[in-house]
Amino acid sequence: MxxxxxxxxxxxxxxxxxxxxxxxxxxxxxxxxxxxxxxxxxxxxxxxxxxxxxxxxxxxxxxxxxxxxxxxxxxxxxxxxxxxxxxxxxxxxxxxxxxxxxxxxxxxxxxxLETCLKSVPAAERSLLARAYQPGAVIRDIAETSGRSVAGFYQWLYRMRQMLLDCVKRRLAPEGA
Missing domain, CATH: 1.10.1740.10 (RNA polymerase sigma factor, region 2, helix turn helix motif)
Known part of the structure; x- marks a missing residue:
């Protein structure tokens, strides 16, 4: 070349x-x-x-x-x-x-969202990434994280809410 x-x-x-x-x-x-x-x-x-x-x-x-x-x-x-x-x-x-x-x-x-994800501790960010990989088995990820399946889904919900709140805050116009 x-x-x-x-x-x-x-x-x-x-x-x-x-x-x-x-x-x-x-x-x-x-x-x-x-x-x-x-x-x-x-x-x-x-x-x-x-x-x-x-x-x-x-x-x-x-x-x-x-x-x-x-x-x-x-x-x-x-x-x-x-x-x-x-x-x-x-x-x-x-x-x-x-x-x-x-x-x-x-x-x-x-x-x-990328900026907000950087504020999440590395271990939790890794769990989030694993949970959203194609073919992810939540039961296995929950087990390795030391949580029950129900507990892991609750944790995922809280993480999504935290990230959504972070994104909304950062995108909100000043003084809104």
């Missing part, structure tokens, strides 16, 4: 890794399962890289990537049109447009 290609590749990776959570969230809002979103996001990443030469320097990478993701979701829906769990493409278009409109607010909420 020559120097120019390496620089182009590095630039793409920086932009993609920066915006991947938002692109993933956008796709996830449009399809029924996390697995579907993962499959579509892989396809989106390939198309983004293949078309990266068309992306203009200083442009809005996230908006560009979400536009490509929208088309990939629509193609995915077309291919699964007979599946009763799939939304009509017109509905997906409306949801996609609203999602893009809401993205700045959602991004701010994600950033504030």
């Amino acid at each position: 020559d120097s120019g290609s390496r620089t182009q590749h590095q630039r793409f990776l920086r932009l993609f890794t920066t915006h991947e959570p938002a692109i993933r969230a956008f796709v996830r809002r449009l399809v029924p399962t996390r697995t579907d979103a993962d499959d579509i996001l892989q396809e989106v990443a390939i198309v983004l890289w293949e078309k990266f030469d068309e992306f203009r320097e200083g442009g809005d990478f996230k908006a560009w990537a979400c536009g490509i993701a929208r088309f990939k979701v629509l193609a995915w829906l077309r291919d699964r049109g007979r599946d009763r769990l799939v939304l009509d493409s017109d509905v997906v278009e409306v949801i996609a447009a609203q999602s893009l409109d809401q993205e700045p607010v959602l991004q701010q909420q994600r950033e504030v």
Whole structure:
């Protein structure tokens, strides 16, 4: 790989890794399962890289990537049109447009939540992360934490409430 290609590749990776959570969230809002979103996001990443030469320097990478993701979701829906769990493409278009409109607010909420999570002690933050991993077995996590299953669910509820309160406080306008 020559120097120019390496620089182009590095630039793409920086932009993609920066915006991947938002692109993933956008796709996830449009399809029924996390697995579907993962499959579509892989396809989106390939198309983004293949078309990266068309992306203009200083442009809005996230908006560009979400536009490509929208088309990939629509193609995915077309291919699964007979599946009763799939939304009509017109509905997906409306949801996609609203999602893009809401993205700045959602991004701010994600950033504030990240800040709030940093205030949680590392051991508790680790338990929270384990509880929300795909395929997590709460019974096992509760046992390793020294709590009953019911006690662990209560703890999760209190942690979610604490994080929600923290996010609301940080997002509230001054003097509100």
